Amino acid sequence: MKILLIGHNGQVGWELRRTLAPMAEVVAVDYPEIDLADTSALRRLVAEIRPSVVVNAAAYTAVDKAETQPALCHQVNAAGPGVLAEAAKAAGALMVHYSTDYIFNGAKQTPYVETDTPNPLGVYGESKLAGDQGVMASGVDHLIFRLCWVYGARGQNFLLTMQRLAREREQLCVVQDQMGCPTWSRLIAETTALALKQVTQSTDRSAFNGTYHLAAAGFTSWHGFASRIIELMPAADRKCREVVGITTAGYPTPAKRPAYSVLNCDKLQATLGLQLPDWEVSLRQVLDQP
Ligand SMILES: NC(=O)c1ccc[n+]([C@@H]2O[C@H](COP(=O)([O-])OP(=O)(O)OC[C@H]3O[C@@H](n4cnc5c(N)ncnc54)[C@H](OP(=O)(O)O)[C@@H]3O)[C@@H](O)[C@H]2O)c1
Numbered sequence: 561m562k563i564l565l566i567g568h569n570g571q572v573g574w575e576l577r578r579t580l581a582p583m584a585e586v587v588a589v590d591y592p593e594i595d596l597a598d599t600s601a602l603r604r605l606v607a608e609i610r611p612s613v614v615v616n617a618a619a620y621t622a623v624d625k626a627e628t629q630p631a632l633c634h635q636v637n638a639a640g641p642g643v644l645a646e647a648a649k650a651a652g653a654l655m656v657h658y659s660t661d662y663i664f665n666g667a668k669q670t671p672y673v674e675t676d677t678p679n680p681l682g683v684y685g686e687s688k689l690a691g692d693q694g695v696m697a698s699g700v701d702h703l704i705f706r707l708c709w710v711y712g713a714r715g716q717n718f719l720l721t722m723q724r725l726a727r728e729r730e731q732l733c734v735v736q737d738q739m740g741c742p743t744w745s746r747l748i749a750e751t752t753a754l755a756l757k758q759v760t761q762s763t764d765r766s767a768f769n770g771t772y773h774l775a776a777a778g779f780t781s782w783h784g785f786a787s788r789i790i791e792l793m794p795a796a797d798r799k800c801r802e803v804v805g806i807t808t809a810g811y812p813t814p815a816k817r818p819a820y821s822v823l824n825c826d827k828l829q830a831t832l833g834l835q836l837p838d839w840e841v842s843l844r845q846v847l848d849q850p
Contacts (some may be wrong), residue, residue: 562587564611564653566644567618568593570660571715572707573740575749576617585751589610590618596640597632602691613756614648616641617659619688623662624814626683637687642694649700650752654765656752659706661740661775663689665819671779672708673824674771682815690772692732701766703755705748709785710825712745713846718782722789726800736783736805740821741775743844748774755832768831773823776839779803788840792847 561584567573568588580586587609594605596618606614620636641657648655654692662685663678680686695702711717719742723734727847751774759768780788783805808819827833838841 561585561613561614562609562611563615563771564589564606564609564613565617566590566596569617570619570621571710571712571717571745572748573591573617574714575712575746576615576752578748579749579753580615580756583757584613584777594635594643596768597605597635601641601642602623602644603647604725606644606651606653610651611648611653613654613656614644615752615762616644617656617658623682623684623817626687626699627643627814628689630683634687634690637684638690638694641691642698643731645695645698645700645702648832649698653700655700655702656756657691657695657702657704659692660685660688660772661706661708661821661823662818663692663706663756664818664821666820668820671822671824672773674827676772681818684690684815693838702769703720704771704821705752705761706771707748708775708821709740709742710745710748711846712743713849715745718742718785719789719811719843719846720809722786723793726790726793728799730799730812731802731804732786732800733804733806733811734783734786735811736781736809737807738817738819739779739781741777741779741823742785742843743776743836744846747776747842748835751828751834751836754834758832770833772828773825774836775823775825776836778838778840779822780839785839788843
């Protein structure tokens with residue numbers, strides 16, 4: 561099996577590169593050697609590599625900056641994945657793509673299921689939704705994993721930001737009225753690999769086509785997540801003594817975010833037999849690493 565992995569320097573992509581290595585020849589590329597906004601380059605890349613699986617972990621993920629760069633964001637997150645999916649179909653490849661909880665408006669008060677109606681609040685969510693639709697419309701065999709609040713020991717993420725701020729400041733103010741499922745990038749990669757194994761060994765891989773919510777079990781607020789991160793830091797390592805809960809209104813950002821991003825992952829369990837542990841269990845494992 562030959563896997564073309566796009567975005568190997570990102571949080572999820574970096575974990576995928578090592579996790580997929582034992583199951584296939586992995587050809588890993590990232591920006592700037594490949595630009596999702598350059599659709600001709602994408603077609604050339606797939607035609608040249610001729611992969612049996614295309615995994616796209618690359619995306620324009622700067623949620624706030626997207627509000628002032630809508631054209632670029634749509635080119636990277638919507639047009640790019642659509643063309644990549646067409647090229648994958650032409651090569652007979654299966655495509656794995658990642659979606660986001662930000663395609664929902666967060667007005668629900670029970671966990672979102674895959675069939676809930678999307679209604680993104682910002683440019684990033686709109687562009688990601690259009691990307692999902694492009695992948696589905698291409699007719700390629702596909703798995704779209706919809707993620708939530710990704711973090712890990714590497715990359716730009718909430719865990720590392722909170723740890724840095726806790727070393728610098730005595731008090732942190734963190735939003736307490738947005739709920740989600742903090743999900744470890746490594747578990748996303750491992751779940752992807754286990755799903756790919758099943759689907760590629762199946763006699764009818766198209767039976768698995770669709771979108772799957774893939775997130776940690778349980779949920780919390782950004783304030784709850786920050787508080788747990790800081791509690792788990794050695795006391796000698798941190799200056800922070802207090803994490804104050806604030807409202808979204810008290811922390812204005814250019815892009816609106818959903819107030820409730822909790823994902824119901826029953827479909828992943830029922831179809832592929834895969835489920836993630838509670839977010840707090842994974843957080844401890846990330847922090848236990850040397
Ligand atoms: N992070 C989250 O909380 C979250 C939540 C839900 C869903 N997701 C989705 O999960 C997937 C992986 O996210 P992540 O957190 O791993 O992202 P990430 O850490 O921001 O990594 C994204 C990767 O894409 C690359 N990239 C950016 N623009 C590109 C372009 N024009 N062409 C090619 N590559 C480009 C980046 O390169 P540079 O670093 O050079 O820009 C980076 O290597 C994405 O589809 C994202 O939308 C993420």
